[in-house]
Amino acid sequence: MNESPAVAEYELVPGHISEFASGIKALHGVDVNLCYQCRKCTSGCPLTEFMDMTPTQVIHAVRLGLKDMVLNTNTYWLCVACGTCTARCPQETGLLKVMDALANIAIKEGIAPKERAIAEFYKTGLSIIENFGMMYEAGVAGLLSLKTGNIGRDARVGLRMMKKGKLDVMPHFQNSREMKKLFKKVAKKEQELARS
Ligand code: SF4
Ligand code: SF4
Structure with missing residues (x-):
């Protein structure tokens, strides 16, 4: 699975929450800053091998405010809402809600679906x-x-x-x-x- 080089170029400022992440928190109640990148979500996701960004990469990119990058992945379109990521997350970040939020944002903003x-x-x-x-x-x-x-x-x-x-x-x-x-x-x- 693909490590996204572009994500690694950004540094997270402690306590900072990007505008993109704030919007998702306000509308969907998910605090992506809770994620500590343990990757349990990705290792349990049944669709990871077909995704161009893993669920762990997606949550990190949302945290960094990389809206265009995230909305142009196929990850949230492929998500089948099985809830495994959410059940496995030790931080209870609610990753499934993030996937849902991304699909909603993409539809509202008229972004052509990758799938x-x-x-x-x-x-x-x-x-x-x-x-x-x-x-x-x-x-x-x-x-x-x-x-x-x-x-x-x-x-x-x-x-x-x-x-x-x-x-x-x-x-x-x-x-x-x-x-x-x-x-x-x-x-x-x-x-x-x-x-x-
Ligand atoms: S399982 Fe939770 S804390 Fe771990 S990487 Fe996934 S979202 Fe982050
Ligand atoms: S809810 Fe979506 S992202 Fe989470 S494990 Fe299932 S398919 Fe993967």
Whole structure:
């Protein structure tokens, strides 16, 4: 795994917190200064080998305020929110929340995702949940195939899953009105936070 030479060029001033890290702390309640670089998060992360910066490097770069560098990695897009990093962290830094925060910031700032299919998966999944009140896997798979152009491959996987009874052909609706209200509430809250 890649040690990022650019990160090593910066020195941390004790007690200093970069503007980037302060923003993440204010909005997501994570104090990246708690991290002492033990790397337990990285050694437990199942996706590290595919990431262009390790979770440990990401948290350090956030601390140093290297916003452009961090937002242009694929790390937070590949994060599957398994929570292993957070569970293993002796400092309880809440690295998973950092990954979440980075994806949110990138979307708001219009930064092109390094992993387009994953970004599309999130958007499609959320829109399905908003409209159906629950996940509709076959719908997500179909829409995602159209958006990413992987129609043949996804259709084969989908058919295999249907045969095994793991994918419902028809959608189910569950509290879809309430879910729509909830999405509106969250969007409003996000706008308020962005203005404050
Ligand atoms: S496990 Fe926690 S303290 Fe250790 S490097 Fe990861 S975030 Fe930092
Ligand atoms: S939550 Fe994300 S960063 Fe943390 S261990 Fe899981 S995949 Fe890796």
